[in-house]
Amino acid sequence: xxxxxxxxxxxxxxxxxxxxxxxxxxxxxxxxxxxxxxxxxxxxxxxxxxxxxxxxxxxxxxxxxxxxxxxxxxxxxxxxxxxxxxxxxxxxxxxxxxxxxxxxxxxxxxxxxxxxxxxxxxxxxxxxxxxxxxxxxxxxxxxxxxxxxxxxxxxxxxxxxxxxxxxxxxxxxxxxxxxxxxxxxxxxxxxxxxxxxxxxxxxxxxxxxxxxxxxxxxxxxxxxxxxxxxxxxxxxxxxxxxxxxxxxxxxxxxxxxxx
Numbered sequence: 001x002x003x004x005x006x007x008x009x010x011x012x013x014x015x016x017x018x019x020x021x022x023x024x025x026x027x028x029x030x031x032x033x034x035x036x037x038x039x040x041x042x043x044x045x046x047x048x049x050x051x052x053x054x055x056x057x058x059x060x061x062x063x064x065x066x067x068x069x070x071x072x073x074x075x076x077x078x079x080x081x082x083x084x085x086x087x088x089x090x091x092x093x094x095x096x097x098x099x100x101x102x103x104x105x106x107x108x109x110x111x112x113x114x115x116x117x118x119x120x121x122x123x124x125x126x127x128x129x130x131x132x133x134x135x136x137x138x139x140x141x142x143x144x145x146x147x148x149x150x151x152x153x154x155x156x157x158x159x160x161x162x163x164x165x166x167x168x169x170x171x172x173x174x175x176x177x178x179x180x181x182x183x184x185x186x187x188x189x190x191x192x193x194x195x196x197x198x199x200x201x202x203x204x205x206x207x208x209x210x211x212x213x214x215x216x217x218x219x220x221x222x223x224x225x226x227x228x229x230x231x232x233x234x235x236x237x238x239x240x241x242x243x244x245x246x247x248x249x250x251x252x253x254x255x256x257x258x259x
Contacts, residue, residue, distance in 0.1 A: 030062075099257040103217035106256055108210060109234055112246035115160070120247070121148045123166075126158040131192040140191055141171065152231065152249070155204075160243035164195065164204040165231045174200050207231045211238035212245055216256055219248045 113120060123144055125131060134140060144153050145168055155164040174194055175186050195201055206229045208222030219232040230250040236242040 027067075098259045100217055100220075102259060103220055103253070103257055104215050106216040108214050108216045108219050108232075108248060109212055109246050111216065111252060111256060112234060112248045115154075115233070115244045115247055121145075121150050121153060123153055123155045124158065125155050125163060131195055132190050134191040135187075136171070136175070136189040136191055136194055137187060140166070140194075141168075154231075154233075154244070154247065156244065161241060162207065162209075162233050162235075162244045164201075165207045166194075166204055167230070170200060170203060203228045207233060209233050209235050209238055209240050212236065214238070216248070216253060220253050220257070223250060223253065 115122075121144055123134075123140065140153070145151065151168040153166040153168075154162050155166065156162050171194065174197060175189060178184065178189065178193070178197075179186050195204065206226050208219065208226065208229050208231070210218045210222060210232055212234050214234070222232045223229045232248045233244040234246040234248070235244050
């Protein structure tokens with residue numbers, strides 16, 4: 001619906017632009033013809049001075065009319081254009097407000113991914129030292145992501161508390177960067193190598209948390225406060241230190257915010 005409206009506005013503006021150009025060209029052409037006629041009569045037909053006087057009177061009458069007509073058309077065009085721009089900006093503000101209102105009425109848990117579901121792929125890290133024993137290519141990419149067709153992987157501890165949220169694109173970029181820096185064998189990279197990288201560790205820990213009873217708007221606010229945050233987890237008390245009950249992604253929030 002929004003796309004159709006934008007297309008119609010574009011076509012209308014384009015048509016209005018063409019009409020204004022045509023009107024200006026017609027007015028200028030008429031002024032040129034009338035002026036040329038008056039000059040010809042006055043300069044090349046001395047015996048027709050009376051005609052020249054009549055022609056001048058006609059010009060005095062017609063030129064203001066043409067100028068007024070052209071001015072009215074141009075004023076309408078530019079005023080309408082400004083009104084269209086203002087209307088579009090207002091509609092964007094209204095859509096934003098309406099979108100936030102819609103999210104404020106949706107229960108986050110109702111549309112979230114259930115962390116207790118068997119369909120959810122997670123990696124349990126009971127001890128931080130275990131990360132050194134997990135091969136990044138085999139145990140993480142192949143076993144956890146490629147075989148399940150997932151692109152995101154929450155890492156949780158033995159109590160179900162989220163420690164990190166890995167994105168496939170970030171893992172791939174880490175492997176590329178590390179290989180370029182020291183030309184090492186990518187088959188030897190471990191999860192510990194990934195999590196010990198200061199740059200990527202910050203990103204992997206950039207997830208938000210909300211309470212179980214919160215609305216979807218609370219998840220959006222949590223994401224808005226961190227440029228790297230694309231995932232929010234609903235926990236027992238709304239903090240990072242408690243067990244995750246459900247999981248929301250930026251994709252879910254974007255889809256649910258459409259008005």
